[in-house]
Amino acid sequence: MILEKFYTTEYDKNIVLIKDKKNITFSDLKKYVYGQKNIFEKEAANSVVLLGDDSFEFVINFFAAIFSKKNIYLLTDKNRLSMLNFDYILPSKTEKAETYKFEQIDIKNTYINLFTSGSTSVPKMIQKNFYNLEEEAKCISKEFNFENNEIFYSTTIMSHLFGLTFHFMLPFYIGHIINVDRIEFPEQITEINPYILISTPSFLEKMSKYNVCFPIVPRKIITAGDRLKDSVADFFAEKIKVLEVYGSTESGVIAYRNYKENFRCFSDVRYFISEDDCIVVKSDFFPEEEVKMSDIVKKVSDNEFIIQGRSDRMVKIKEKRVSLEEIETILKQNKDVVDAYCFKYKDVLACAIVTSDSSLNEKKLKEYLLKYSEIVPKKWRFIDEIPKTKSGKTDKIEIEQIFSMNLSYPFIFSRTQNANEAELGLIFRKNSNFFQGHFPIMPVLPGVVQLFYANYFAKKIFKTDIPVLEAKKIKFSSIIKADEKVMLKLTKKESSIEFTYLADDKVCSSGIFVL
Numbered sequence: 026m027i028l029e030k031f032y033t034t035e036y037d038k039n040i041v042l043i044k045d046k047k048n049i050t051f052s053d054l055k056k057y058v059y060g061q062k063n064i065f066e067k068e069a070a071n072s073v074v075l076l077g078d079d080s081f082e083f084v085i086n087f088f089a090a091i092f093s094k095k096n097i098y099l100l101t102d103k104n105r106l107s108m109l110n111f112d113y114i115l116p117s118k119t120e121k122a123e124t125y126k127f128e129q130i131d132i133k134n135t136y137i138n139l140f141t142s143g144s145t146s147v148p149k150m151i152q153k154n155f156y157n158l159e160e161e162a163k164c165i166s167k168e169f170n171f172e173n174n175e176i177f178y179s180t181t182i183m184s185h186l187f188g189l190t191f192h193f194m195l196p197f198y199i200g201h202i203i204n205v206d207r208i209e210f211p212e213q214i215t216e217i218n219p220y221i222l223i224s225t226p227s228f229l230e231k232m233s234k235y236n237v238c239f240p241i242v243p244r245k246i247i248t249a250g251d252r253l254k255d256s257v258a259d260f261f262a263e264k265i266k267v268l269e270v271y272g273s274t275e276s277g278v279i280a281y282r283n284y285k286e287n288f289r290c291f292s293d294v295r296y297f298i299s300e301d302d303c304i305v306v307k308s309d310f311f312p313e314e315e316v317k318m319s320d321i322v323k324k325v326s327d328n329e330f331i332i333q334g335r336s337d338r339m340v341k342i343k344e345k346r347v348s349l350e351e352i353e354t355i356l357k358q359n360k361d362v363v364d365a366y367c368f369k370y371k372d373v374l375a376c377a378i379v380t381s382d383s384s385l386n387e388k389k390l391k392e393y394l395l396k397y398s399e400i401v402p403k404k405w406r407f408i409d410e411i412p413k414t415k416s417g418k419t420d421k422i423e424i425e426q427i428f429s430m431n432l433s434y435p436f437i438f439s440r441t442q443n444a445n446e447a448e449l450g451l452i453f454r455k456n457s458n459f460f461q462g463h464f465p466i467m468p469v470l471p472g473v474v475q476l477f478y479a480n481y482f483a484k485k486i487f488k489t490d491i492p493v494l495e496a497k498k499i500k501f502s503s504i505i506k507a508d509e510k511v512m513l514k515l516t517k518k519e520s521s522i523e524f525t526y527l528a529d530d531k532v533c534s535s536g537i538f539v540l
Contacts, residue, residue: 027159027197028091031055031127036200043176043204044081054085059125061089061116070112072096076103077184080205084183084193086116091135091155092127098138099184101416105140105148132156139186141274142418151274153311161190161277161310162198164293168281169268175244176202176216179223180209185416186274187249191223210443211239219244225417226253229267231410233260235441249278250417252332258284271332273318277310280330290328298324303336340369347374347400355397361385366411366419367402370428376402377424379410383436383452383508404428409437433457435478438510447486447515451478455507468507475505475534479524483515483538491522491538499536503528 030036030051037052065073073090075097077083090097098113100106106115132155140148179192196203201221208214208222211232222243229248231237233256242265249270261267262284271288272278279296280288290296294308304322307315319337322330338349349367356365356378364379378390387405394401406427412420427434435457439450453460453470460468480493505511509528516523520540526533 026163027194028127028130028132028155030197031058031088031092032129039200040202041197042081042084043202044206054088055125055127056121056123057085057119058088058092059127060120060122061085062093063122064120065089065093065095065114068114070095070114072098072109072111072113074098074100074106074109074113074115075184076100076115077182077188080179080183080192080203080207082116082119084203084205085119087183087193091130094130094135096136096138099189100140101142101182101185101414108140108148130155132159139189139274142414142416151311153277157277157310157312158190158194159198160293161308162194164291164308164310165190165195165278166199168291169245169247171199171201171221172219172244173201174218176204176218176220177223178204178208178214178216178220178243180207180228181223181225181250181417182207182415185250186272186277187225187270187416188223190278191247191249191270211237212443214239214241214243216241222246224248225250225413226257226269227251227413227417229261230254230257233257234410238264248417251413251419255285273316275311276306276316276318277308279304279306279308279318287325287329287331290330296328296330298322301336302333304330340374342369342372342374342400345400347398352376352394352398352400352402355394356390359390359393362390364411366424368421368424370404370425373403374400375404375406375428377406377408377411377427379408381438383438383454386456406434407436408434409440432459432474432477442486445517447482449482449513449515451511451513452508453505453511457507460507470505470507472499472501472534475501475526476536479513479515479526479536480538482513483517483522483524486515487517487522489522489540491540493538495539497537497539499534501534503531503533505533 039051040048041051041054042049073095075083075086135155137153139151177192177196179188181188183189183193220243224246226248245266247268253269269282270278271280278291279294280290282288294306296304296306299305299317302321303318304320305315305317319335321333321336323333324330334350339346352367353365356362361380361382363381366377368375391401412423414420436452436454437449441448455468459471459474463469463471480491484491512527514525522538525535
């Protein structure tokens with residue numbers, strides 16, 4: 026159904042993509058795809074690797090790889106290129122042909138290779154064929170009600186299965202327009218026509234947390250990647266229809282639900298429960314006969330179930346089995362805890378805590394936990410949000426980086442940001458290790474710590490590499506005391522990022538990082 030559109034002129038005048046507010050017709054797309062196909066065919070390597078950072082180039086390279094009969098490997102992180110032990114093509118630019126003629130492709134012998142998130146172990150390669158992906162898009166289109174004039178936007182990338190399925194395969198299958206400019210902030214959406222938003226729970230959670238609304242409300246939101254919190258569902262419930270999809274890289278989509286309902290299987294999916302209470306699914310969305318998940322479920326009916334937890338979140342601490350989800354659940358019952366994430370770090374239990382109370386410390390939390398659990402975390406970090414990957418999964422790598430830092434982490438009591446500006450409210454707590462000996466009577470925040478955290482947050486927020494040594498016009502105007510509320514302002518320019526620390530609107534320090 027999708028590839029057949031390349032074999033006819035019937036759809037040539039249809040708009041299929043929008044990039045930088047410019048319409049791209051199917052005829053234009055064909056010229057780009059054919060031009061790229063010609064380039065791929067000149068390469069000896071049999072594989073094409075797509076990272077998905079640019080959705081426009083992803084669409085072109087994906088189809089070009091199919092028509093040049095190359096194997097496709099989708100990576101969500103360029104650091105994973107080291108996992109590939111074979112020659113591959115890594116496209117760097119796209120070229121356009123003036124004429125084209127596409128030959129028929131056997132979709133059951135066209136393979137797409139994806140990798141699991143690898144958040145708890147080494148990423149596992151999953152192979153599917155184009156038929157699996159198209160059958161999945163076909164099933165979703167039958168289940169959900171889409172109208173003819175809806176445009177698809179996304180906050181995620183196409184090299185992850187969620188983005189590939191809902192922002193690429195689905196709109197291509199039903200003939201809807203794809204806006205390929207990835208959304209990072211709600212205000213980027215200026216669409217006056219009805220649109221569908223493909224997004225992750227982490228993106229929606231930030232909107233809920235900071236009470237941000239869309240300038241123009243989408244007709245519906247489709248989300249997947251992690252569990253949608255009840256508080257986030259509540260925030261959107263009265264304004265927008267949110268469809269939460271359950272599935273995995275291995276299985277493809279399995280089920281979906283509306284606001285707080287039970288999960289309902291897609292019409293072409295069948296499920297049963299294994300002896301250890303995990304869900305096992307069958308469908309045409311993967312080549313295997315069945316796929317067993319790590320989720321423990323409770324059966325409601327033949328096509329409905331409730332997810333109760335994950336079997337793979339059990340760890341051994343001091344020779345005792347500990348449920349990470351149980352520890353997190355107990356912590357979240359504390360009135361001062363907004364969120365929690367537990368994991369095993371260097372043979373000890375560690376926990377990242379999100380709280381709105383700057384006085385909450387690990388001693389208080391340990392005392393609270395000991396009422397319910399014999400095992401309590403030994404290492405703690407207090408952060409303002411649990412980091413997420415582009416695909417909406419908990420970013421364990423970033424969390425481990427926070428725990429491995431030699432400097433104590435500041436308490437973040439507020440955060441606002443857009444594409445070029447950010448403002449963080451920080452408290453450098455008195456018990457932080459960098460205050461020791463600096464100075465005993467009145468602890469003062471060292472300038473090197475101010476410089477480190479300005480650089481650290483600038484890199485995280487603007488997703489760019491900034492050498493600390495490439496700093497200029499650094500000026501320290503006033504001291505920052507322990508437990509004092511300060512604002513860190515970051516402004517991204519074309520070739521630099523400016524930072525300023527303020528306390529009660531008084532400038533404490535400032536400088537410029539050169540990009």
